[in-house]
Amino acid sequence: MSRSQLDTLIHMANQIAANNAHYGDxxxxxxxxxxxxxxxxxxxxxxxxxxxxxxxxxxxxxxxxIERLAQSQSETHSASA
Structure with a gap:
């Protein structure tokens, strides 16, 4: 993966977070x-x-x-092993 692709993912994740920040908890x-x-x-x-x-x-x-996503992926991977 190029740095440009990673930068795009980071930007997208931050935008999604900003757009949902008003939901509080x-x-x-x-x-x-x-x-x-x-x-x-x-x-x-x-x-x-x-x-x-x-x-x-x-x-x-x-x-x-993304920490929650990592945890979910880890749980899914463990369950399928």
């Missing part, structure tokens, strides 16, 4: 649900990898949602 879950439903598996894997390696460009809300 439910915001991170809404962002997580959006990513899970609408992002391709490869996009989800790339943004989770970025979070685990650095994640510094993610907003706090995007980071929280």
């Amino acid at each position: 439910d915001a991170a879950e809404r962002v997580y649900t959006h990513l899970k439903k609408f992002w391709a598996r490869s996009m989800k894997r790339q943004i989770v990898d970025y979070l685990q390696q650095d994640g510094s460009e993610l907003s706090p809300l995007a980071r929280q949602a």
Whole structure:
């Protein structure tokens, strides 16, 4: 994956988070649900990898949602093993 593609994913995740921030306590879950439903598996894997390696460009809300996504992927992977 190129840095340009990663920058696009970071930007998109931060935009989704910003657009859902007004939901307060439910915001991170809404962002997580959006990513899970609408992002391709490869996009989800790339943004989770970025979070685990650095994640510094993610907003706090995007980071929280992507941490939940990583947890969900880990649970799914463990259940299918």
